[in-house]
Amino acid sequence: MREEKGVIIRTLQEDINNLKIEQASTLHQLSSTLSHLSSTLSQVADLQHEQNALRQELRKEQNQRLTIQEEVNRLKSKGCQCDNSSRNSTLLPHDIQTVKEAITFDLQLEMKQQNDSIMSEMSRMEKDVRDVKAKIRATAMTISGLVSSVSDLQTQIYFSAGTIRDVNKQWKTNEIIVFPHVLANVGGGYDASSGVFTVPKSGVYVLTCFLSTHSSSMYAKLILNGNPVVGITAVTNDVSDVDTGGNAMVSRFQQDDRIWIQFYIGHFLWTMSDASVSTFSGFLL
Structure with missing residues (x-):
């Protein structure tokens, strides 16, 4: 009978040692998950910084666009004046309207391309931010489960x-x-x-x-x-x-x-x- 008691006591000791090993493994997994979360949060901060920079660049491009538009309007106004004066003078070139329209078209095309490029980049970054947030939520759920497991082990x-x-x-x-x-x-x-x-x-x-x-x-x-x-x-x-x-x-x-x-x-x-x-x-x- 003493041998049976000894077997039960050894079994209890083995169960306690196994619980300690499982607890150490769970704590190591929790540490690794927290490290991954820290890296993910750093990526989010970088993306947000880059997104802010693009927004500033977009505002800058919009300001430039307004400036160019004002210049185009000024040229149109000057062109109209030139058209009026050309009726009374033969010194102004007859194709000034054609040049003005070509300049305007080139400027508008360039602004559209820049705007499309910026919007595409912002859409990509917004998708990246959504993906990172989803990873953060999944990581938070994993951490919650690990914390619960650690609490049970402790x-x-x-x-x-x-x-x-x-x-x-x-x-x-x-x-x-x-x-x-x-x-x-x-x-x-x-x-x-x-x-x-x-x-x-x-x-x-x-x-x-x-x-x-x-x-x-x-x-x-x-x-x-x-x-x-x-x-x-x-x-x-x-x-x-x-x-x-x-x-x-x-x-x-x-x-x-x-x-x-x-x-x-x-x-x-x-x-x-x-x-x-x-x-x-x-x-x-």
Whole structure:
């Protein structure tokens, strides 16, 4: 029976080590994701800076366009004056209107090409910004999930308690067996004075109990909120004989559920002076 207890304790230690490894891996993944988010935010800032620069360039081009338009209007006005004076003078060239129209066409074509180029570049940048924002939202969701995972990993709950002194007493039916020697109590769920484990957080738990008896056989029960769930039996047929019985269970419990070991039939628990033989343990998966 000691070998079985040793196997369970080693299994608990392995589960705890695996949780620590998983937590370290999750924290590393979170760090990598945060680094990626920082890089993405830097790209967004660069795009926004470039977009502002293009907007300034567009305003500059629009101002130039207004200036050119004013110059075209001035030329048109001058051309009209020249047309009026050409009727009375043969010194002005007859094709000044043609030159004016050619200049105007070239200027308008150049402005249109520049405007189309700027608008196309701004559309591309706006698409890039939308894509980056989508990546940020996805990264934020990933970070939220990782933070939740890390929080769950950091919430470790386990306890183990026993007795290293012979409780030299006649146990009464339905009396709670108290294990005063606390080996571990992470999460603070076990009360060494009452022998009751109060569930700190809802989840799936593994619970075990081993009881050693002498002088007579004994039977005890694991109780959940006043209701028996599993039994523990240790059988001996001699006053000098010692026997150990145990049981284990895996179940989902709700926060504030109360669990304890309750005596039913028998006489004495047997313990050693330097080690816990009778124990009550559990941990959150």
